[in-house]
Amino acid sequence: TELSRIRNFSIVAHIDHGKSTLADRLIQLTGTVAERDMKEQLLDAMDIERERGITIKANTVRIDYPARDGHTYVLNLIDTPGHVDFSYEVSRSMRAVEGSLLVVDATQGVEAQTLANVYQAIDADHEIVPVLNKIDLPAADVDRVAEQIEDVIGIDASDAVQISAKTGMGIPEVLEAIVTRLPPPHGGTRDAPLKAMLVDSKYDSYLGVVVIVRVIDGVLKKGQRIRMMRTGGTYDVDRVGVYRPAMTSVDELGPGEIGFLTASIKQVRDTRVGDTTTTEKKGCEAPLPGFKPSIPVVFCGLFPVDSSQFEDLRDAIEKLALNDASFSYEMETSAALGFGFRCGFLGLLHLEVIRDRIEREYDIELITTAPSVVYHVFMKDGSFRELHNPADMPDLTHVEHIEEPRIKATIMVPDEFLGDVLKLCQDRRGIQLDMTYAGSRAMVVYDLPLNEVVFDFYDRLKSVTKGYASFDYQIIGYRQDNLVKMQVLVNDEPVDALSTMVHRDRAEQRGRAMCEKLKDLIPRHMFKIPIQAAIGGKVIARETLSALRKDVTAKCYGGDATRKRKLLDKQKAGKKKMRQFGKVEIPQEAFISALKMD
Ligand code: GDP
Numbered sequence: 001t002e003l004s005r006i007r008n009f010s011i012v013a014h015i016d017h018g019k020s021t022l023a024d025r026l027i028q029l030t031g032t033v034a035e036r037d038m039k040e041q042l043l044d045a046m047d048i049e050r051e052r053g054i055t056i057k058a059n060t061v062r063i064d065y066p067a068r069d070g071h072t073y074v075l076n077l078i079d080t081p082g083h084v085d086f087s088y089e090v091s092r093s094m095r096a097v098e099g100s101l102l103v104v105d106a107t108q109g110v111e112a113q114t115l116a117n118v119y120q121a122i123d124a125d126h127e128i129v130p131v132l133n134k135i136d137l138p139a140a141d142v143d144r145v146a147e148q149i150e151d152v153i154g155i156d157a158s159d160a161v162q163i164s165a166k167t168g169m170g171i172p173e174v175l176e177a178i179v180t181r182l183p184p185p186h187g188g189t190r191d192a193p194l195k196a197m198l199v200d201s202k203y204d205s206y207l208g209v210v211v212i213v214r215v216i217d218g219v220l221k222k223g224q225r226i227r228m229m230r231t232g233g234t235y236d237v238d239r240v241g242v243y244r245p246a247m248t249s250v251d252e253l254g255p256g257e258i259g260f261l262t263a264s265i266k267q268v269r270d271t272r273v274g275d276t277t278t279t280e281k282k283g284c285e286a287p288l289p290g291f292k293p294s295i296p297v298v299f300c301g302l303f304p305v306d307s308s309q310f311e312d313l314r315d316a317i318e319k320l321a322l323n324d325a326s327f328s329y330e331m332e333t334s335a336a337l338g339f340g341f342r343c344g345f346l347g348l349l350h351l352e353v354i355r356d357r358i359e360r361e362y363d364i365e366l367i368t369t370a371p372s373v374v375y376h377v378f379m380k381d382g383s384f385r386e387l388h389n390p391a392d393m394p395d396l397t398h399v400e401h402i403e404e405p406r407i408k409a410t411i412m413v414p415d416e417f418l419g420d421v422l423k424l425c426q427d428r429r430g431i432q433l434d435m436t437y438a439g440s441r442a443m444v445v446y447d448l449p450l451n452e453v454v455f456d457f458y459d460r461l462k463s464v465t466k467g468y469a470s471f472d473y474q475i476i477g478y479r480q481d482n483l484v485k486m487q488v489l490v491n492d493e494p495v496d497a498l499s500t501m502v503h504r505d506r507a508e509q510r511g512r513a514m515c516e517k518l519k520d521l522i523p524r525h526m527f528k529i530p531i532q533a534a535i536g537g538k539v540i541a542r543e544t545l546s547a548l549r550k551d552v553t554a555k556c557y558g559g560d561a562t563r564k565r566k567l568l569d570k571q572k573a574g575k576k577k578m579r580q581f582g583k584v585e586i587p588q589e590a591f592i593s594a595l596k597m598d
């Protein structure tokens with residue numbers, strides 16, 4: 001296809017503002033899918049994506065559009081991951097297209113993810129067409145929202161397209177705007193050596209790894225021997241095609257085009273997002289700039305509740321890792337929880353998605369230990385280490401200082417909740433960077449420790465604002481702070497699974513809360529059990545679980561024998577799930593509850 005007849009674009013929006021519905025309408029109106037094959041949310045493939053309304057893997061679809069100027073255009077829509085956890089992938093896939101539709105719900109206005117996503121589009125030098133959606137609803141306030149887009153984002157919204165993705169109103173105007181207001185691909189030479197950007201890849205059990213690429217220069221064809229410039233792998237291309245949205249083979253993909261290739265690639269790990277694909281012989285000289293592999297920033301332990309399911313868990317984790325290069329894992333053993341895995345994720349949502357999939361698709365009940373960020377530990381002997389697990393924290397006497405990751409958090413909130421939000425951020429060691437007003441909403445920007453956010457920040461934010469706040473963040477770097485490892489001791493035995501890194505100033509508070517919780521969760525024994533929180537050798541909080549005076553059946557008043565039997569049986573069943581700590585037995589349940597992020 002001639003470059004001037006190609007338009008590559010993405011849709012950026014806050015969750016629920018109508019991105020998927022609009023994509024469906026564009027596909028439907030251009031007859032890309034026969035009416036009878038139309039089902040909602042064509043692009044959201046995985047169940048979990050549909051349920052949560054998020055996209056994890058980039059999807060693409062090619063639409064042929066006969067425009068009002070009499071020419072037929074090829075429109076390539078890339079549906080980019082819509083979440084901060086995947087921001088590197090988002091920024092890569094944004095670079096594969098030249099324009100964006102900025103969808104804003106006209107009943108809601110600009111939200112935190114609208115901003116985060118549109119800034120990515122601006123960074124990628126996109127032409128942006130604002131689209132105001134849901135104008136079929138009486139609450140739609142087109143003028144106010146257009147003004148807000150101009151004030152907050154700073155782009156012209158005077159010719160925003162007004163639509164209802166639901167009823168189909170305005171969709172023809174969106175298609176025309178794509179052709180007339182977005183630019184065709186810049187440059188690109190057919191005769192040059194092949195240079196294609198690897199946008200994303202996914203594992204298909206029939207085809208192996210399917211790679212989505214955007215061709216910059218040259219031509220990609222079946223039978224070529226290609227090389228991934230960063231990872232070095234070479235492969236024979238056995239299929240080249242486009243999504244319509246069903247996979248459809250094509251003879252070739254030329255400059256400016258977006259499609260997929262398969263080449264008997266075994267694992268997604270060999271296909272890094274942002275890598276450059278070229279031919280093995282006479283390939284291009286330099287890879288595309290700016291490549292960086294995504295690295296996990298949040299770690300936690302995953303253990304099977306039923307320890308006999310350990311091998312099943314290994315199997316599940318290996319399979320999931322096949323399709324997700326940014327998910328890391330290694331075996332971990334814990335005195336409290338047995339055998340499991342220490343897993344690394346791009347963020348909390350990524351963690352939740354993987355955990356959900358293991359539980360649902362593989363039917364394994366999991367214990368998740370408290371998520372921890374990656375700390376940088378600088379030792380007195382000049383060495384440096386990354387700490388993924390608080391249990392591995394070296395002795396403090398050898399530590400020079402510790403640095404923790406900090407984020408820039410953007411929060412949009414209605415005025416009436418502003419005070420609560422500021423207090424929450426302050427409580428979490430936040431430093432205010434900015435605060436602006438747009439209509440009756442405030443936008444606050446905070447520099448916060450990621451550690452304080454992975455815990456329960458998002459839930460707290462939702463609850464203090466009755467669900468009205470929206471939140472987004474990006475990691476800005478590492479900074480030194482007074483951080484310590486807090487241990488929990490039950491009957492003087494340290495319980496590794498409950499160790500956490502905390503700021504020295506809030507250690508007492510956290511320690512007290514943990515001890516109080518455990519006191520309720522651990523059953524009484526025939527002896528007194530001290531429950532302590534400690535830093536180094538120093539106890540900072542303490543509770544005592546008093547001894548059990550009489551045996552458990554005593555409350556049956558010696559009467560009903562069957563009741564007594566039942567009670568003993570129950571006790572026995574409970575025993576199986578107990579973990580022994582020195583002389584103390586702690587039920588599995590206690591760990592699960594103590595580690596719950598609430
Ligand atoms: P996404 O999260 O941005 O992909 O949003 P969806 O496309 O999944 O839409 C979120 C919800 O808004 C769904 O329940 C849609 O049916 C609804 N919705 C989308 N567009 C419109 C619209 O134009 N009008 C109305 N009334 N509802 C819409």
Ligand code: MG
Nearest residue numbers: 019020053054
């Ligand atoms: Mg969606």
